[in-house]
Amino acid sequence: MSKRVLITGVAGMIGSHLVDDLLNKDYYVVGIDNLSFGKIDNISVNFNNPRFKFYHVDVLDFDTLKILCKDIDIIVHLAAVKKISESDSSMKTLLVNGKGSEHVFEAAKMWGCKVIFASTSDVYGMSNELPHSEDSDLLLGPSMIKRWSYAVSKLYNEQMAFSYYKDYGLPIVVLRYFGAFSSRANFAWSGGHIPMFIDRVLKDDEVVVHGDGAQTRSMGYVTDLIDGTILALENDKAVGEIINLGNDEEMSVLESAHLISKVAKTGKKLKIKLVPFKEIFGEYKDIMRRKPNLAKAERILGYTPKVKMEDAIVRTVNERKKQLGITC
Numbered sequence: 025m026s027k028r029v030l031i032t033g034v035a036g037m038i039g040s041h042l043v044d045d046l047l048n049k050d051y052y053v054v055g056i057d058n059l060s061f062g063k064i065d066n067i068s069v070n071f072n073n074p075r076f077k078f079y080h081v082d083v084l085d086f087d088t089l090k091i092l093c094k095d096i097d098i099i100v101h102l103a104a105v106k107k108i109s110e111s112d113s114s115m116k117t118l119l120v121n122g123k124g125s126e127h128v129f130e131a132a133k134m135w136g137c138k139v140i141f142a143s144t145s146d147v148y149g150m151s152n153e154l155p156h157s158e159d160s161d162l163l164l165g166p167s168m169i170k171r172w173s174y175a176v177s178k179l180y181n182e183q184m185a186f187s188y189y190k191d192y193g194l195p196i197v198v199l200r201y202f203g204a205f206s207s208r209a210n211f212a213w214s215g216g217h218i219p220m221f222i223d224r225v226l227k228d229d230e231v232v233v234h235g236d237g238a239q240t241r242s243m244g245y246v247t248d249l250i251d252g253t254i255l256a257l258e259n260d261k262a263v264g265e266i267i268n269l270g271n272d273e274e275m276s277v278l279e280s281a282h283l284i285s286k287v288a289k290t291g292k293k294l295k296i297k298l299v300p301f302k303e304i305f306g307e308y309k310d311i312m313r314r315k316p317n318l319a320k321a322e323r324i325l326g327y328t329p330k331v332k333m334e335d336a337i338v339r340t341v342n343e344r345k346k347q348l349g350i351t352c
């Protein structure tokens with residue numbers, strides 16, 4: 025019989041692509057989202073599918089969550105408040121990622137569900153051990169800097185996942201996602217630099233680059249994260265493990281802005297504004313390199329990323345053009 029999966033944060037970028045693929049593979053999917061960042065348009069195409077049910081629910085609402093988790097085999101916990109800037113409050117990040125995840129693990133324990141938890145490459149912090157491996161030490165910055173609240177909240181969640189695994193035998197998998205994007209990303213700050221740059225280039229706005237833009241990121245297309253997540257969901261060898269997922273190609277932030285401008289073919293000159301780190305982040309030190317070691321993902325899951333970063337940019341630029349009604 026087809027398994028029943030509950031996805032938290034289903035209307036977000038990763039959740040909405042995951043629901044498409046799981047429905048294609050005959051799973052039953054219950055999706056929840058409070059629509060704080062996600063969009064109903066990302067999932068509405070599946071509303072007529074009898075194997076999909078969507079509930080506008082917050083993960084902080086434990087009473088509803090625990091009822092929805094009854095009869096669920098696997099929970100994929102994606103709902104989170106992601107990166108924040110120094111001018112935002114960190115309270116939502118700490119509350120939703122902390123308390124919300126506690127609710128998910130507790131509900132999973134009640135009904136014996138497997139949990140796939142979405143962690144992040146941000147937990148590697150400023151570590152210089154490259155490429156980043158799952159068993160390496162982590163190097164986070166001081167607590168006065170709000171930006172670290174995201175990494176700290178996800179690390180707390182990872183520790184919690186292992187507590188539920190070791191103390192209660194709950195089958196958990198921790199996936200450390202490295203940056204990914206698609207046209208369903210949030211095109212503002214929380215969606216990451218590539219979607220934000222694409223939107224600005226297409227609208228002929230200034231592209232704001234932090235520092236000199238020499239810092240590199242390993243970014244990939246969302247389908248690679250989805251493939252890895254489904255492999256983890258279907259493979260019992262992943263239980264009790266932390267696994268990096270993403271693309272190990274590196275590209276500097278500045279290079280990605282130029283590539284986006286080339287691919288977008290707007291006929292306009294790229295407008296870059298370099299802003300010193302201190303002006304954007306205060307005392308937060310930006311990460312200069314981020315690159316995953318994917319050996320464990322390959323060994324346990326048979327995972328390798330398939331979409332080159334340049335192809336991922338081409339696809340997203342073309343999809344975003346359609347969304348914005350740009351025909352050339």
Ligand SMILES: NC(=O)c1ccc[n+]([C@@H]2O[C@H](COP(=O)([O-])OP(=O)(O)OC[C@H]3O[C@@H](n4cnc5c(N)ncnc54)[C@H](O)[C@@H]3O)[C@@H](O)[C@H]2O)c1
Pocket residue numbers: 032033034035036037038039056057058059060061062063081082083084101102103104105106120124142143144145200201202203204205209210214216
């Ligand atoms: N996209 C990436 O590059 C990336 C990288 C590392 C980790 N991750 C992790 O993967 C997960 C999904 O990321 P994404 O890119 O799809 O993010 P996203 O912001 O597009 O999706 C997150 C979804 O969670 C929902 N949400 C937020 N707070 C909620 C709450 N209290 N109750 C219910 N729903 C809530 C939002 O409305 C949104 O639809 C997150 O946990 C994120 O930390 C993503």
